[in-house]
Each structure stands twice: as C-alpha cells, then as structure tokens.
Amino acid sequence: MTERSTTLQIRTPEGIRFSLLLAGPTSRLLALLVDLACISAATSSVSTVLRLFAIISQDIFMALTILASFVISIGYGIACEWYWRGQTVGKRLLRLRVVDQQGLKLQFSQVVIRNLLRVIDSLPLLYLVGGIASLTNSRCQRLGDIAAGTIVVRTPLLVLPGLEQLGSEKFNSLREYPQLVARLRQKVSRDEGAIALRALIRREELEPAARLELFHELAERFRSHVRFPAEAVYGMTDERSVRNVVELLFEPRGRD
Amino acid sequence: MIIDLERFMAQEKPCWDELERLLKRVEDDPGCSLGVAGATRFHYLYQRSTAGLARLDGLAAPPEFRWYLESLVARAYGEIHSNSGTAQRMAPGKWLLQTFPQTFRRHIRQFQLALLITVVGALFGAAALMLAPEEKGMLLPFGHLHGSPTERVAKEEQTAGKGMDGRKASFSSYLMTHNTKVSVACMASGMTWGVGTIILLFYNGVILGAVILDYLAAGQGIFLAGWLLPHGVIEIPAILIGGQAGLVLASALIGRGSGFSLNVRLRMVWSDLATLIGGVGLMLVWAGIVEAFFSQYHEPVLPYSVKIVFGLAELALLLLFLARSGRNKQVTRRD
Numbered sequence: 001m002t003e004r005s006t007t008l009q010i011r012t013p014e015g016i017r018f019s020l021l022l023a024g025p026t027s028r029l030l031a032l033l034v035d036l037a038c039i040s041a042a043t044s045s046v047s048t049v050l051r052l053f054a055i056i057s058q059d060i061f062m063a064l065t066i067l068a069s070f071v072i073s074i075g076y077g078i079a080c081e082w083y084w085r086g087q088t089v090g091k092r093l094l095r096l097r098v099v100d101q102q103g104l105k106l107q108f109s110q111v112v113i114r115n116l117l118r119v120i121d122s123l124p125l126l127y128l129v130g131g132i133a134s135l136t137n138s139r140c141q142r143l144g145d146i147a148a149g150t151i152v153v154r155t156p157l158l159v160l161p162g163l164e165q166l167g168s169e170k171f172n173s174l175r176e177y178p179q180l181v182a183r184l185r186q187k188v189s190r191d192e193g194a195i196a197l198r199a200l201i202r203r204e205e206l207e208p209a210a211r212l213e214l215f216h217e218l219a220e221r222f223r224s225h226v227r228f229p230a231e232a233v234y235g236m237t238d239e240r241s242v243r244n245v246v247e248l249l250f251e252p253r254g255r256d
Numbered sequence: 257m258i259i260d261l262e263r264f265m266a267q268e269k270p271c272w273d274e275l276e277r278l279l280k281r282v283e284d285d286p287g288c289s290l291g292v293a294g295a296t297r298f299h300y301l302y303q304r305s306t307a308g309l310a311r312l313d314g315l316a317a318p319p320e321f322r323w324y325l326e327s328l329v330a331r332a333y334g335e336i337h338s339n340s341g342t343a344q345r346m347a348p349g350k351w352l353l354q355t356f357p358q359t360f361r362r363h364i365r366q367f368q369l370a371l372l373i374t375v376v377g378a379l380f381g382a383a384a385l386m387l388a389p390e391e392k393g394m395l396l397p398f399g400h401l402h403g404s405p406t407e408r409v410a411k412e413e414q415t416a417g418k419g420m421d422g423r424k425a426s427f428s429s430y431l432m433t434h435n436t437k438v439s440v441a442c443m444a445s446g447m448t449w450g451v452g453t454i455i456l457l458f459y460n461g462v463i464l465g466a467v468i469l470d471y472l473a474a475g476q477g478i479f480l481a482g483w484l485l486p487h488g489v490i491e492i493p494a495i496l497i498g499g500q501a502g503l504v505l506a507s508a509l510i511g512r513g514s515g516f517s518l519n520v521r522l523r524m525v526w527s528d529l530a531t532l533i534g535g536v537g538l539m540l541v542w543a544g545i546v547e548a549f550f551s552q553y554h555e556p557v558l559p560y561s562v563k564i565v566f567g568l569a570e571l572a573l574l575l576l577f578l579a580r581s582g583r584n585k586q587v588t589r590r591d
Contacts, residue, residue: 012333016306018326063425070433074440085283101519105334109530116533119437119444120452143447147505149522158324197261198319250261 005138008151010103020103021154022140023096025131028152032127034090039076043069077115082108091152101139101151110148117144172244173232180226181248187225193249196222196242203239215239261321268308272328275301279331302332354582356535359528360497361578363504370457370499374492377461382469384462395466405474412479412554420552428548432541435491439498439536443505443529450506457499464492482560485567487547493574494539501532546570 007019046068054061080088086098086106098114100106121130121142130142139151174180196218203211219238222228222245233241278298282288290298309325360367385395393402420427438456445452471480508521516524554560 010330010333012306012329013337014303014306016309016329018309018330018333020330057422057425059422059425063429066426066429066433070429070436099334103330103333104337107526109526112530112533113526116440117444117447119441120447147447147522148526149519155327158320158327194319201320 008101008139008153012103018103020099020151021156023094023152023154024140025134027094027096027154028134028140029127029131031088031090031094031096034093035076035088038089039073042072042076046072074115077118078111081106081111081115086111095155095157096152097155098145098150098152101141101145101149106150110150114144114148114150117142117147120144172247173236174228174241174244174248177229177232180228180232183226184222184245184248188222188245188249192221193246196246197250200243200246211239215242218242264308264311268304271301271304272308272325275305275328275332279328279335282335283331298332299336302329302336305329305332351531351534352538355531357578357581357583359531360500360535363500363528363532366503366507367496367500369503370453370496373454373457373499374461374464374496377458378465378468379461380458381462381465383465385466385469386473392466392470396463396470405471405476405479409476409479409554413556420548424548424552428544431487431547432544435495435540435543436537439495439540440533442495442498443501443533443536446502446505447509448506449509450503453499453502453506456502457496460495478560478564479554481567482554482558482563483551486551486563486570487543489567489571490539490546490574491543493578494536494543497532497539498536501529501536504532505529 006022006024008022009017009019011017047065050061050064050068053064077088081098084092087096091097098106098111100110118130121127121133121144123129127142130144133146134140134142137146139145141151145151174184199214199218203215206214215238219241222242228241236244275298278290278294278301282290282298305325306329309322309329312322312325381395385392396402438460442453442456445456468480471477504525508525509518511518511521514521550558550566551563553563
C-alpha cells in the first residue's frame with residue numbers, strides 16, 4: 001500500500017512551493033451521497049414535468065424520460081464540475097474541489113474522463129473499485145482521477161487573520177529592559193514565537209478555561225527561557241505577558 | 257529570523273486583495289479577457305504574492321498566513337500556467353468535421369485492433385453455434401433471437417412493422433442509452449490495461465457472429481442484411497470506436513517504449529478520449545433513431561433492397577467521413 005499523504009506539494013517554475021489539502025475518502029463519499037440525491041431529485045422533477053407529454057403520447061413520454069434520466073445521470077457531474085470549476089453540489093457543501101494534479105486549471109476533457117470512468121469505479125457495486133483505489137492511492141485518487149490526472153482537494157474558507165488583536169498600542173513594561181528583549185529574541189525559537197502569535201490571534205475563539213490554561217503554558221515556556229524582572233511583570237496576567245513577549249519578538253529591530 | 261508581520265501585512269495586503277478580486281473576475285467568467293494591461297497587472301500581482309510566500313517560508317508566522325497566501329498563489333498559478341481551452345468558444349461544426357475524424361485517424365491502429373478482436377469474437381461465436389447449436393440461448397442474451405430465424409422472419413413480415421407501434425420512440429431512446437453505456441464501458445475498461453475492453457469487444461463479436469451464422473444457416477441472409485445494415489453500419493463502428501478509445505487509454509497506461517512518464521502519457525490522450533467518446537455518442541443517437549423507426553419495417557412494407565442500399569450508402573458515407581473529413585485542415589487537438 002502506498003503511503004498516504006494529506007497534502008500535495010506543488011513547486012512552481014518560480015521555485016515557490018505550495019500545498020493542496022487532499023480530501024479523504026469519507027468526505028468524498030458524503031459528497032457523492034449528496035450528488036446521488038441531487039441526481040435522483042432532478043430525474044424525478046424532470047420526469048414529473050415530462051408527464052405532460054403523456055397526454056400526447058405515452059411513447060414520447062417514456063422516450064423522453066429514458067433520455068432525460070440518462071443525460072442527467074451522465075451529465076450532472078460533467079456540467080457541474082465544468083461550470084463550477086471542479087465542484088458539484090455535494091462538493092460545494094463539503095468544501096471539496098476537483099483540481100488538476102499539477103495545480104493547473106481543469107480542462108473539459110479531464111472533467112469528461114473522470115466522470116465517464118465512474119462506470120469502472122462503481123463496479124461491482126457501491127463504488128467498491130473506486131473506494132479501494134482511493135484508499136490505496138497516496139493521493140486518494142479513484143481510477144477516474146488517475147486517468148484524468150485530477151485530485152480532489154479540501155478548500156476550507158480561509159480568511160487572513162487580523163493582527164489588530166495583538167493590541168500593540170498598549171504600554172509594554174518589558175520594553176524597559178533591553179537585555180531581556182535581546183535574550184528573548186535569542187532564546188525563543190521561531191516556532192514558539194509563531195505558536196504564541198497564533199494563540200493571540202485566535203484567543204477569542206477559545207473557551208475561558210482553555211484560554212487561561214494555554215496562555216499559562218506559553219508564559220511558563222517563556223519564563224523557562226529567561227528570568228523576567230519581578231517589577232516588570234508585577235500584577236501582569238499570563239496572557240498579557242505573552243502578548244508583550246510576542247510584540248517584542250515581532251516588532252522591527254529599530255523600534256527598541 | 258522573525259518578521260515584522262504588521263509592516264509586511266500593511267505593505268502586501270492591498271496586493272493580495274487586488275489579486276483576489278481579479279481571480280474572482282476570471283473564475284466567474286472563464287471567457288473574460290483582462291486585456292494586455294490587466295494581464296500584466298495580474299502577472300505582477302501573482303509574482304508579488306509568490307515573493308510574499310517565499311518571504312513567509314522559514315519565518316515565524318502563524319500557519320493561517322501561509323495557508324491563505326498558498327491558496328491565493330495556487331489559484332493564480334492555475335490561471336497563469338494553464339493552457340486550457342476554456343477561453344475557446346465551442347465550435348461544434350469544427351469539432352465534428354475536423355477534430356473527431358482527425359482523432360480517429362490518429363489512433364487508427366487501436367481501431368484496427370478493436371476490429372480484429374471483434375472479428376475473432378464473431379468467428380468464435382459462429383464456430384460455437386455451429387458446433388453446439390443447443391447452446392444458442394447461452395450465446396445470445398436477447399430472447400427474441402432464441403427462436404427459429406425462419407419463424408421470426410415470417411412473423412415480422414406478417415406484422416408489417418406494426419409490432420413496434422406505440423413503442424418506437426421509447427425503443428429508440430432505450431437503444432441510444434444502452435449502446436452509449438456499452439461504448440462508455442468499452443472506453444472506461446481501458447483502465448484495466450485494456451483487458452476489460454478486449455473482453456467486451458470479443459463478447460460483442462461473439463453475439464454478432466452467432467446471430468449472423470444463425471440467420472445465414474436458415475437461409476435468411478437477405479432479411480438479416482435488411483434488418484442489420486441500416487443501423488448496424490453506424491452502431492457497430494460506434495462501439496468499435498468506443499473500444500478504440502479504451503485501447504488508446506490502455507496504450508497510455510502501458511506506455512511501452514514511449515519514454516514519457518505515466519502522467520504525461522495520460523495527459524497526451526485526454527482530449528482524444530473525450531473526442532472519440534463524444535463522436536460515439538452522436539453516432540449512436542443516429543443509429544438508435546434508424547433502428548427504431550426504419551430497421552423494424554420489413555417486406556412487404558419496405559423492400560429489403562431499399563434497406564440494404566440505405567445501409568450501404570450510410571456505410572460509404574461513414575467511411576468517407578472518417579477517412580477524408582478534415583484531411584486538408586491543420587491537425588486539431590482541442591482540450
């Protein structure tokens with residue numbers, strides 16, 4: 001079995017690397033179930049409308065119903081993924097998207113092939129072949145994806161976090177101690193700084209107890225690196241002291 | 257090294273926002289044109305964002321920043337580096353008269369192989385029926401073919417084509433969808449390194465061979481030609497082209513001696529597969545109409561000679577189309 005990964009790394013000609021978050025079999029199965037429900041609903045609705053033709057001829061009604069259900073079942077995935085750039089109703093709900101495995105824009109032929117090859121992926125029943133293929137493939141690709149050179153990725157709603165939550169305009173008592181600032185910058189690692197910054201940005205999302213605990217641990221971590229003068233941190237909460245440290249770590253060198 | 261995120265954000269965020277707006281515009285309307293100035297600006301913003309991503313690489317910044325910028329760069333990368341045909345407007349006439357026949361001819365070897373497999377299957381089916389006529393029911397899955405051909409011909413001529421009254425349109429739809437499913441299955445089975453395609457083509461050949469021998473042995477060759485030719489000359493080549501597409505896919509998978517990686521080999525045949533299967537769909541729509549509304553009429557309503565001439569004329573036109581159409585035009589590979 002190939003080693004599975006949750007991301008696909010792409011290196012651009014400019015030498016920049018970015019990663020795409022691969023969708024797992026569970027979310028893809030849920031999206032498929034939603035799509036099957038949509039196909040069923042669309043077929044049923046169209047059939048109801050076409051019933052009007054039965055007044056003219058039962059034969060024409062039957063012919064149109066057979067054609068409509070075939071076109072909807074084959075065309076639904078192709079039309080949606082082409083029009084919505086790699087998404088169907090199910091994939092939109094589950095925040096998934098079909099993309100080219102090299103990060104390029106999807107071509108129409110790719111959309112056609114990955115959808116037509118569902119014939120093989122759905123064999124012998126309940127997408128067993130496609131399911132086994134995606135479980136054993138490092139990029140979670142079913143056979144249709146392999147043939148069409150596509151992957152299904154997660155597209156979580158990404159919003160650039162605001163830095164205003166740092167509250168850097170407030171007085172920072174630690175700035176009065178240049179040696180402390182220098183030692184902090186020397187001892188605190190890049191990852192520790194990033195974790196503390198992230199905790200500050202997301203602090204409003206935390207439960208009160210978890211928030212207290214998290215900032216206590218972070219403050220303890222910083223205290224293990226340097227000794228803070230007692231008068232500089234007197235009466236200061238753990239969260240405030242973490243905020244002061246982060247502010248010193250991330251501000252331009254010239255400011256102190 | 258720790259970055260001054262505040263200053264970095266203040267400098268770069270307007271560019272990221274502008275790139276986001278341009279991306280939304282391009283994504284919402286794939287046919288939209290940014291113009292030279294807009295495209296230049298788009299490229300500049302992409303490069304600036306990639307530079308921003310490079311600056312974040314290895315710096316102490318929360319992962320949310322990187323995720324956001326990565327998603328922005330990924331979307332812009334797809335737009336800038338793709339050479340897809342999204343911007344091209346649909347040209348169905350050009351596709352039908354040039355792209356489809358050119359694609360067919362480009363993979364003629366796979367078509368010949370599909371034809372050979374079907375012929376071998378037909379010979380096998382004929383031989384099997386000759387050696388074990390009691391197994392006719394197993395060889396022919398369609399109930400109306402199980403009886404004596406002579407009795408069937410007599411019955412068909414007696415009903416004068418009225419047996420299908422009130423069912424022609426639905427029968428036609430059924431034939432179109434069923435045969436398209438078979439052709440799609442022939443193409444998709446190429447993913448089994450061609451084994452599935454070969455089995456399907458062979459099995460189709462077995463049925464065809466058994467039916468032909470059954471009717472010829474009963475002295476009903478003229479009825480058979482009048483019944484099969486009008487729709488069969490389109491339907492059978494369509495299924496063979498479906499098999500051709502399956503063998504093209506299998507060739508790309510196996511890739512013997514090509515020197516390209518699997519991804520490149522598959523990338524090279526995507527548009528050809530889509531074109532071939534699109535052409536098959538059109539052919540089967542025609543075959544379905546002919547089979548339901550023309551093939552089911554026999555003598556005395558419709559002379560067999562008319563049906564045979566009609567079938568042969570269709571075959572000649574199909575061969576002419578596949579062999580000559582788009583020949584003098586530049587080879588078109590549409591994605």
